Amino acid sequence: MTPAARLQAAAEILDLVTASARDDGPPADAIVTRYFKTRRYAGSKDRRAVRELVFRAIRRTGERPASGRAAIVGLAGDDPDMQPLFGEPRGPDPLIEGEPASPGGIVPAWLQAELSPLVSDDEWPALVERAPLDLRVNAAWTNRDAMLRAFPDAVPTRLSPWGLRLPADSRIDDNGPYADGLIEVQDEGSQLIALACAPVAGMRILDLCAGAGGKALALAAAAPAATILASDSNRNRLAKLPPRAERAGAEIEPRLINPPRELDDLDDWRGQADLVLVDAPCSGSGTWRRNPEARWRLTPDRLDRLVDVQERLLDLASELVRPGGAVVYAVCSLLRAEGAGQAQRFLGLRSGWTAQDVLDGAGRADGPGRLLTPAKDQTDGFFVARFMKPC
Numbered sequence: 001m002t003p004a005a006r007l008q009a010a011a012e013i014l015d016l017v018t019a020s021a022r023d024d025g026p027p028a029d030a031i032v033t034r035y036f037k038t039r040r041y042a043g044s045k046d047r048r049a050v051r052e053l054v055f056r057a058i059r060r061t062g063e064r065p066a067s068g069r070a071a072i073v074g075l076a077g078d079d080p081d082m083q084p085l086f087g088e089p090r091g092p093d094p095l096i097e098g099e100p101a102s103p104g105g106i107v108p109a110w111l112q113a114e115l116s117p118l119v120s121d122d123e124w125p126a127l128v129e130r131a132p133l134d135l136r137v138n139a140a141w142t143n144r145d146a147m148l149r150a151f152p153d154a155v156p157t158r159l160s161p162w163g164l165r166l167p168a169d170s171r172i173d174d175n176g177p178y179a180d181g182l183i184e185v186q187d188e189g190s191q192l193i194a195l196a197c198a199p200v201a202g203m204r205i206l207d208l209c210a211g212a213g214g215k216a217l218a219l220a221a222a223a224p225a226a227t228i229l230a231s232d233s234n235r236n237r238l239a240k241l242p243p244r245a246e247r248a249g250a251e252i253e254p255r256l257i258n259p260p261r262e263l264d265d266l267d268d269w270r271g272q273a274d275l276v277l278v279d280a281p282c283s284g285s286g287t288w289r290r291n292p293e294a295r296w297r298l299t300p301d302r303l304d305r306l307v308d309v310q311e312r313l314l315d316l317a318s319e320l321v322r323p324g325g326a327v328v329y330a331v332c333s334l335l336r337a338e339g340a341g342q343a344q345r346f347l348g349l350r351s352g353w354t355a356q357d358v359l360d361g362a363g364r365a366d367g368p369g370r371l372l373t374p375a376k377d378q379t380d381g382f383f384v385a386r387f388m389k390p391c
């Protein structure tokens, strides 16, 4: 493909990505992969170059663009070398004087006031910068020094004792330590959420929204003798957990639960859990550096619905935990309504419950919890709080 043809392909893909963001369809990554499935003429260098153009355009554009063309016209506005490609054979149509171009930006205008006040605008560029590749060492089987020898390009993470960091775009071989269950891919922020749970042997832990089990696996590695139940309402996500657990040698019971009857499905755990982790569904605004088009997906309505679900899940957790036990609430979000606002409401509605300090100084205090941000902590953005139920 010529450079002009690559730019045209990027515009076509960006059309699909903007429509998918509007209609809550698949993520940009999946759209790029699918686009090239039917375009066998594109070699691996072409695919890499087009993907790079697509993600450059997404990262530079805060508001959802009117079209893929508007997104690349905006990109070309920052990059004069790109402008002569418009009008070349197989390239995008020639540029028209004054045609609409997506303005550059990071945080969509309506979301700026929704961010935690701790996230000042000098922190915004880090929200969409490429993320490094973090690995978590399976502490049940090995240690970080051994894995640093196995991955000579890696450095230890600053906050998590289990973490290794590789440069952005690193790939790990499916063989070797990964196949042997000695490491998992997991952002340092997610590792810190597991640390905030402080798992120990003998504990009964319920990971209420376990998904494919990222945090449940970290909990099992840290405390192999804990009893861990991993529930989720999404069958496909939960189905990914057992093979991962097997690879890591972890004992985790998966359980599909069915809203709105989650409490019935978890009746044997009612009032029994020492710890309930609520890693709740959220806007994902802390992970824009991995999914930058998620900024275009969110609407005030979608945010309100997420906040309602989080509130419900916290309610369930408060029933499932035993007196004297703890609920850890986490969201990969930097929005106040999902983080400190949600934690304050939880405590305001329940007398006798108290917030406990978590993360031992990592991140910054935000209401009753702590906030991790890409700019200050070099992790994905997370809010985490730990609540203790009165005895």
Ligand SMILES: C[S@@+](CC[C@H](N)C(=O)[O-])C[C@H]1O[C@@H](n2cnc3c(N)ncnc32)[C@H](O)[C@@H]1O
Residues within 6 Å of the ligand: 190, 208, 209, 210, 211, 212, 213, 214, 215, 216, 231, 232, 233, 234, 237, 257, 259, 262, 279, 280, 281, 282, 309, 313
């Ligand atoms: C942030 S993700 C969890 C990620 C997972 N803990 C990990 O570490 O990989 C949120 C999960 O909540 C699940 N979920 C949504 N509504 C739920 C409900 N009512 N009960 C249980 N899980 C729910 C979603 O299916 C999704 O997997």
